[in-house]
Amino acid sequence: xxxxxxxxxxLESARSLEILGLLFSLWMIFECAKxxxxxxxxxxWLLLIIFLPGFGPxxxxxxxxxxxxx
Numbered sequence: 001x002x003x004x005x006x007x008x009x010x011l012e013s014a015r016s017l018e019i020l021g022l023l024f025s026l027w028m029i030f031e032c033a034k035x036x037x038x039x040x041x042x043x044x045w046l047l048l049i050i051f052l053p054g055f056g057p058x059x060x061x062x063x064x065x066x067x068x069x070x
Contacts, residue, residue, distance in 0.1 A: 025049060028057035031065055 028049050036042035045064065049056040 021054070024061075025053060025057045028060050028065070032060060035064075035068055 029046065032042060032045045032049060036045060045060055049060055052059070
């Protein structure tokens with residue numbers, strides 16, 4: 001069986017959603033640390049991402065990453 005054939009089974013489990021959420025959060029932390037130039041903004045965004053695990057990374061993605069990559 002190919003990995004793509006196993007993908008629907010992987011996405012059905014709750015643990016896989018947790019893993020995807022964790023990976024997305026780590027990606028947003030990395031993006032914030034790398035792209036934010038002003039230290040105060042960087043710290044505030046990182047606090048938002050870390051302390052609002054579900055919504056913080058999504059907020060950062062839609063407000064900053066989409067705007068920065070334009």
